[in-house]
Amino acid sequence: MAAMTATADTQTLWGQIQRSRHGYPCGRNELPRLLFGHFQELMQAGELRAALEDTWSLCEWPGRAADTTSWLALWGLAGADHTPVTGPIWRAAAEVYADGLSWTTDRNIAVRFHDRNLKRFPTMPGRCGLWRIDHPESSHVLAVLDDASHRNEHEIVYSPQVDELVREL
Structure with a gap:
């Protein structure tokens, strides 16, 4: 590539x-x-x-x-967007990075990153997880980057609270 x-x-x-x-x-x-x-x-x-x-x-x-x-x-x-996001958002990350800022509205994209990270970092402590936030707060939305000029990853730049995080995988 x-x-x-x-x-x-x-x-x-x-x-x-x-x-x-x-x-x-x-x-x-x-x-x-x-x-x-x-x-x-x-x-x-x-x-x-x-x-x-x-x-x-x-x-x-x-x-x-x-x-x-x-x-x-x-x-x-x-200037943060604070755009309301309906439905859950996901993130693939090791537990130590679970509260990072890159999220997606498309679970399939998060699963793709999860699988890629498992292959790239097979011995990573805390192994890669798939994280979900069920009800993202609009006040935590920094940006919505969901068009072709932003790699079509349906990305939400989101500042999560630890108590929002749900581990799926």
């Missing part, structure tokens, strides 16, 4: 930041470093939300690229 790169539009500040180092779009896992390094400029240019969504949806494991507190601060600056 070819490495994903950011889709830098050179007409935007975010596009220029992505291309500034080498003259071509950076790799997707470089996006968090660039975002955190330039968030003030992006906020002043009115591009923080778009850059944050781009970074979050393209980066593999954004929750490991920066800590949850840092991500929550950026989502707070960019």
